[in-house]
Amino acid sequence: MSIRVRKLIRHLEETRLENGRTVQPVHRVAFAGVVIENPYPSEYVQDLVTLADEIGEEIGNLVGPACVELLGEEVEAFGKAALVGIDGEVEHGSALIHNLRFGNVFRGAAGGTELLPAAEKVGLPGSPIDIPLKHKLDAKTRSHHQTVTLQVADVPRPREILVVCAASNAGRPLARLAAFGAELKSN
Secondary structure, eight states, X not given: OOOOEEEEEEEEEEEEEETTEEEEEEEEEEEEEEEEEOOSOSSOOSOOHHHHHHHHHHHHHXXXXXXXXXXXXXXXXXXXXXXXXXXXXXXXXXXXXXXXXXXXXXXXXXXXXXOOOEEEEEOXXXXXXXXXXXXXXXXXXXXXXXXXXXXXXXXXXTTEXXXXXXXXXXXXXXXXXXXXXXXXXXX
């Protein structure tokens, strides 16, 4: 089976000031998404994995490398999400993004070793999707725990799914929390 693509999304944000202070380096977040026709029937089916295995790598190839390329520098944090139109199930999006054939493409392009944090939900066109990011090599790196939001006015239509990868070049702008466990050692 091949996916039916309606739209490719590429979005880049740069934060240069935060709370009146210069952000150095400039905090960049890249989003690469694909809006596909929901490949699952509208009636309940038990097996979602077989189809996800068939198309996971194809979806990953559309968004994973494109996200890294759009960022334009080394990825430090990454995440993924699926936004399912209202005629689908959250499980349809979950099947697509919680699939190693999809995730390994992005992880490889980003040079990561950690599991990709994820979000998935059902929404109306124009619904925002919040995407959690974590450090690509050590998910416990507190400075890189961040959530970014993507919103596209006409996405998803009722029988569509938006699959998106997000990557940043750094941790949160002006991050200054101690590393996990450091506050316990100093007491």
